[in-house]
Amino acid sequence: MDSTQNQNSNQQSNQSLLGYFAKQEKIFPKRVWGKYRKLKWVAMIVTLGIYYLVPFIRWDRGPNAPDQAVLIDLNGPRAYWFWIEIWPQEIYIFTGILILAAIALFFVTSMFGRVWCGYFCPQTVWTDLFVWVERFVQGDRNARKKLYEGPWTFEKICKIGLTHFIWLIIAWCTAGSFVLYFNDAPTLVWSFFEFDVSPTVLTVIAGLTFSTYLMAGFAREQVCTYMCPYARFQSAMFDKDTLIIGYDLDRGEPRGKHKKGESWDGRGDCIDCTACVQVCPMGIDIRNGLQMECIACGLCVDACNNIMDQVERPRGLIRYDTTNHMAAAVKGGAEKFKFFRIRTFYYSAILALVGSVMLYALITRAPAELHILHDRNPLYVQLSSGEIRNGYTVKILNKTHDHKTYMISVEGLDGAVIDVSAAGDVGADNLFVPADSVGSYHINLHAHVPPDEPRDIKFILEDREKTIRTDYDAKFITKRK
Amino acid sequence: MSDKKSNKNSAGAHKDIDEVSGVETTGHSWDGLKELNNPLPRWWVWVFIICIIWSIWYFVVYPSWPVPGGATEGMGGYTQYKELEESQAEIRARQDVYLERFENASLNEILNDPELYAFAIAGGAAAFKDNCATCHGTGAEGGKGYPNLNDDDWLWGGKLDEIHQTLTHGIRAGGLDTRVSQMPAFGKEGLLTRDEVNNVVDFVLSLSHPHQGDETHGDVPQEYLAAGAEIFQQQCASCHGPDAKGKHEFGAPNLTDAIWLYGGDRETIFKTVYNARGGMMPAWGERLDENTIKQLTVYLHQLGGGEKDDAPVLIPATAEEAIEDNGQHAEPEQQPAE
Numbered sequence: 050m051d052s053t054q055n056q057n058s059n060q061q062s063n064q065s066l067l068g069y070f071a072k073q074e075k076i077f078p079k080r081v082w083g084k085y086r087k088l089k090w091v092a093m094i095v096t097l098g099i100y101y102l103v104p105f106i107r108w109d110r111g112p113n114a115p116d117q118a119v120l121i122d123l124n125g126p127r128a129y130w131f132w133i134e135i136w137p138q139e140i141y142i143f144t145g146i147l148i149l150a151a152i153a154l155f156f157v158t159s160m161f162g163r164v165w166c167g168y169f170c171p172q173t174v175w176t177d178l179f180v181w182v183e184r185f186v187q188g189d190r191n192a193r194k195k196l197y198e199g200p201w202t203f204e205k206i207c208k209i210g211l212t213h214f215i216w217l218i219i220a221w222c223t224a225g226s227f228v229l230y231f232n233d234a235p236t237l238v239w240s241f242f243e244f245d246v247s248p249t250v251l252t253v254i255a256g257l258t259f260s261t262y263l264m265a266g267f268a269r270e271q272v273c274t275y276m277c278p279y280a281r282f283q284s285a286m287f288d289k290d291t292l293i294i295g296y297d298l299d300r301g302e303p304r305g306k307h308k309k310g311e312s313w314d315g316r317g318d319c320i321d322c323t324a325c326v327q328v329c330p331m332g333i334d335i336r337n338g339l340q341m342e343c344i345a346c347g348l349c350v351d352a353c354n355n356i357m358d359q360v361e362r363p364r365g366l367i368r369y370d371t372t373n374h375m376a377a378a379v380k381g382g383a384e385k386f387k388f389f390r391i392r393t394f395y396y397s398a399i400l401a402l403v404g405s406v407m408l409y410a411l412i413t414r415a416p417a418e419l420h421i422l423h424d425r426n427p428l429y430v431q432l433s434s435g436e437i438r439n440g441y442t443v444k445i446l447n448k449t450h451d452h453k454t455y456m457i458s459v460e461g462l463d464g465a466v467i468d469v470s471a472a473g474d475v476g477a478d479n480l481f482v483p484a485d486s487v488g489s490y491h492i493n494l495h496a497h498v499p500p501d502e503p504r505d506i507k508f509i510l511e512d513r514e515k516t517i518r519t520d521y522d523a524k525f526i527t528k529r530k
Numbered sequence: 531m532s533d534k535k536s537n538k539n540s541a542g543a544h545k546d547i548d549e550v551s552g553v554e555t556t557g558h559s560w561d562g563l564k565e566l567n568n569p570l571p572r573w574w575v576w577v578f579i580i581c582i583i584w585s586i587w588y589f590v591v592y593p594s595w596p597v598p599g600g601a602t603e604g605m606g607g608y609t610q611y612k613e614l615e616e617s618q619a620e621i622r623a624r625q626d627v628y629l630e631r632f633e634n635a636s637l638n639e640i641l642n643d644p645e646l647y648a649f650a651i652a653g654g655a656a657a658f659k660d661n662c663a664t665c666h667g668t669g670a671e672g673g674k675g676y677p678n679l680n681d682d683d684w685l686w687g688g689k690l691d692e693i694h695q696t697l698t699h700g701i702r703a704g705g706l707d708t709r710v711s712q713m714p715a716f717g718k719e720g721l722l723t724r725d726e727v728n729n730v731v732d733f734v735l736s737l738s739h740p741h742q743g744d745e746t747h748g749d750v751p752q753e754y755l756a757a758g759a760e761i762f763q764q765q766c767a768s769c770h771g772p773d774a775k776g777k778h779e780f781g782a783p784n785l786t787d788a789i790w791l792y793g794g795d796r797e798t799i800f801k802t803v804y805n806a807r808g809g810m811m812p813a814w815g816e817r818l819d820e821n822t823i824k825q826l827t828v829y830l831h832q833l834g835g836g837e838k839d840d841a842p843v844l845i846p847a848t849a850e851e852a853i854e855d856n857g858q859h860a861e862p863e864q865q866p867a868e
Contacts (some may be wrong), residue, residue: 071572427680432789
């Protein structure tokens with residue numbers, strides 16, 4: 050990112066086609082310590098802890114359901130999240146979660162800037178972890194840079210090899226943990242020791258290991274800069290009251306080297322030490338103003354504060370602040386952080402709305418559902434007795450974890466008789482549906498009715514214990530149109 | 531940022547630099563708007579090149595290049611026919627689990643075993659659409675001359691073994707065990723006069739339309755009905771029964787119910803009595819294997835009109851036995867011919 054390299058690439062452009070494309074500059078973020086770095090460690094430990102350990106949490110659901118707290122059972126197919134259980138047809142709940150996640154992201158971004166990017170995004174967390182490994186094995190920024198630019202000595206081979214080895218182990222664990230969310234975790238872990246793992250699982254693990262290794266080890270800031278759509282449209286959520294990482298131009302400029310004992314009069318507080326540039330995982334210079342690449346991790350704030358302490362100037366030359374607040378500070382006054390803005394109102398309103406709809410759906414989740422599908426061909430059957438018969442496919446969703454026997458009856462058709470077509474002796478009052486599954490029956494309904502327009506009827510479903518009752522509206526067709 | 535500095539270093543006279551961003555432009559201008567020349571990342575090119583390499587690999591391994599008379603076969607030997615075969619083999623393997631049990635089970639056992647029942651319904655529905663839907667319709671709803679198999683009215687019987695018999699040997703299909711009967715063409719062959727036919731038709735109509743004045747019936751004098759009743763007892767009762775409720779052994783329909791195979795209006799019934807009727811169904815035992823016929827039997831039985839059996843039905847357990855049985859039946863018949 051400096052002038053010589055850019056010049057090089059310009060010269061290369063005359064030589065090869067690749068010269069027309071920007072080379073990725075390897076970034077060696079320097080170690081830093083401070084408030085935001087501490088927050089980042091905490092965020093990393095919490096998020097990685099959740100990710101790696103949650104599959105092992107047990108949650109008792111009785112004998113007919115898995116006891117894993119968080120599980121997406123693709124064969125079931127069911128999704129479990131502690132006390133919540135979702136069937137495929139309840140996928141709208143998942144849609145609701147996605148909407149909530151998106152709006153929450155917008156809300157947080159409009160308030161506090163890109164905290165998701167800086168602290169919680171998997172790309173950031175794993176990159177941070179991989180950089181930590183790099184630093185642990187190869188040393189800090191200067192040592193790494195020297196090793197990278199130096200010749201391939203035995204030491205370099207060992208250090209680079211060890212780094213990549215540890216990266217691959219982390220990547221493998223990451224992929225392995227992902228698979229645990231789709232299988233019973235202890236069983237799957239044990240199957241690894243018995244060398245009895247399905248090829249599907251191994252393929253998924255191989256793919257995710259590779260992608261983790263590639264994304265956190267090599268692609269890193271390129272993902273945020275070039276691949277991530279959120280990084281591109283986040284500026285739409287920013288306004289002048291959004292917290293951003295800002296360099297105080299008014300206080301810092303004119304910048305320049307400063308020797309101990311020299312006067313601070315007539316110059317800015319920035320001593321041009323480039324500490325903020327050296328620690329930046331995105332490889333940018335925050336003093337050029339807010340940039341699309343900035344993930345708001347705050348490491349430059351830590352770095353600058355440490356320098357300011359050393360040169361005995363006040364902290365906060367680079368700080369988390371709003372554009373409005375910074376402008377007010379220049380004029381001598383201080384403006385309060387504005388929490389209530391139009392966009393915070395409507396983001397909160399959407400959050401509340403979607404949240405309550407989802408809550409309502411979860412609270413009123415029926416233990417049984419009835420679905421009736423009228424036969425299409427034939428629409429009705431003339432019986433020899435003069436009665437008319439209609440056929441229906443009945444689907445009973447038993448969402449409880451107990452085997453249930455249901456009774457079906459019909460309203461709105463006098464003298465109607467229900468016959469069930471099924472193996473064995475099955476009547477309308479003993480429709481058996483195993484726990485946590487869908488029972489499908491074909492029933493015939495016949496009654497003495499004159500040919501007329503389709504009649505509105507209602508099927509009533511009750512369980513034997515009469516604790517569950519649900520209904521479904523249907524038609525009884527008696528003649529051709 | 532770096533581009534600003536690079537201008538000074540490498541700027542040639544021909545380069546056009548945007549003043550605001552400090553980035554070189556492509557030199558293209560639309561109504562004064564200039565396009566900045568921000569380079570793509572280089573890994574993007576590598577991804578592009580990897581995609582090209584992958585596509586070459588694909589060309590080599592999979593059928594892809596069009597050549598006269600088809601396409602290149604590809605080193606991998608992949609074809610969609612093979613994929614189809616594999617998935618069919620998979621399905622057959624899944625069926626095999628049931629097939630042996632299914633073969634050895636009686637129709638009644640199938641009706642009471644949920645697994646075999648489901649297997650029979652699935653297979654029967656498919657076989658029905660392949661073989662029977664041409665005449666009986668995809669929903670077995672039938673049509674004029676082709677019985678509706680959903681209802682409870684059966685010409686040749688709606689018990690499991692009766693359906694099985696009809697399916698295997700057909701109706702008027704030739705062969706020793708086929709269902710055969712022939713209604714005389716009462717008018718055409720001169721057995722009854724036109725007036726007598728009219729009387730019988732009025733009587734038959736009155737069986738299912740007891741109330742005079744019905745739109746399909748009309749107001750018929752009592753003496754016509756009495757004359758018709760007398761003719762019916764002489765000519766028709768032998769097959770249709772004295773009560774006109776039909777007889778399965780002759781395939782004679784019940785004339786008192788609400789169902790008419792060829793139509794229940796006066797004109798159609800007149801034509802039926804005058805010219806006679808007699809449909810034909812192939813003997814499916816010659817075309818389908820025993821398992822398919824068993825599946826079809828259970829499928830048809832559960833469509834809604836299947837009649838309950840009085841006693842458990844015994845049918846030949848395997849196809850081999852069925853052939854043996856046929857042989858035994860056939861032998862004594864053949865002997866007189868010698």
